Amino acid sequence: MTILARDATAGAGGLTGMVDWSLTALPFGFRSVGCLRRHAAIQDSGFRIQDSGFRIQDSGFRSERYALAFIKRIHHDQESSFHYLIGSMNRLESMSILVAVVDSGSLSAAARRLDMPLATVSRKVGELESHLKTRLLHRTTRQLSLTEAGSSYVAACRRILEEIGEAERAATGEYAAPRGELVVTAPVVFGRLHVVPVVADFLAHYPEIDVSLVLTDRVVHLMDEHADVAIRIGELPDSSLMATRVGTVRRIICASPAYLEKHGVPAGPHDLSGHECITFEVLASMRAWVFGSGKSELSVPVHSRLAVNTAEAAIEAAILGVGLTRVLSYQVADAIRDNTLCVVLSAFESAPLPVNLVHKGQAPLPLKLRAFLDFVTPRLRMRTSRELTDITTA
Secondary structure, three states, rough: OOHHHHHHHHHHHHHHHHEEEEEOOOOOHHHHHOOOOOOHOOOOHHHHEOOOOOEEEEEEEEOOOHHHHHHHHHHHHHHHHHHHHHHHHHHHHHHHHHHHHHHOOOOOHHHHHHHOOOHHHHHHHHHEEEEEEEEEEEEEEOEEEEEEHHHHHHHHHHHHHHHHHHHHHHHHHOOOOOOOEEEEEOOOOHHHHHHHHHHHHHHHHHHOOEEEEEOOOOOOOOHHHHHHEEEOOOOOOOOOEEEEEEEEOOOEEEEEEEEEHHHHHOHHHHHHOOOOOOOOOOOHHEEHHHEEOHHHHEEEEEEEEOOOOOOHHHHHHHHHHOOOEEEEEEHHHHHHHHHOEEEEOHHOOOOEEEEEEEOOOOOOHHHHHHHHHHHHHHHHHHHHHHHHHHHHOO
């Protein structure tokens, strides 16, 4: 340590403060040798400033070596803390990448989803495995799966990342005022017909909230895919999720007036054996349609003349006179109002399916989510109720 002569007084004062500050870090035997501060006075107590270092003289006690070692230790601890912090941040990034890989099903799909080079994704996962000294993923040319250790680690990663996200939302004021981004998911047709108009109205009322609307007919896992709220159609399984019912939808059978004029109107479910049908739901629906519920449930075989994979295609084929199709009421409401399709066998329909708004129910509830639920719930109830009335009276 070198102190220039013209700064000798200031340097001595700085060293005095340093020695005083470091007292609590000295071993007990060193602290017992009087008060070091008393021996740090300039000149008359023997303190000498030299170009080569410094010495504190008190009864032959030399502290130059200890002081330099102490300074090095402080520097080392600061560097260690810094490197630990950087390492923790890198692991959080690697955790996010690992979760994306698992959710996407492959490294390449995760790279596309994250807009990141494939080599980077692979390297980050590899670094995480090296740090943990265990394999997290089984990799083959055709598929990717979690090891036992990987399965438990990914579950922990999801919890950690969710808690960090929750802390960030609290820090940015999402619990003090309705602001931020909401991720909302809904079935494709229901979302287009009902959710989009309501969300557009919501955005006009809440300029500080942005919405990411994901329309898909698969069930989105709210925790895994970081969605805030989902519109679900159908009976809900038991879970920790919170649900608010906003309406019901019917499962109806319909056909074009031209088809019914040519083939006749079925009087009961068993008459379907003589009709051509259009199916699109699950594999079982290509063979049979179910009527009623509970003890009165009846499964009737049908002839699937045309099988499609979307409701829109089934409805269009029915309008063209291909046959009878079974769809949800909201999917075909416009066609029924336009008299391009007619409902049949309404007396034999299964019980209506519930429509629910589902969210994770965290406490406290972010104000942006509370605002969305309070705004959307009554409007969706009104829309679904009015739609069922229109179909019934058509």
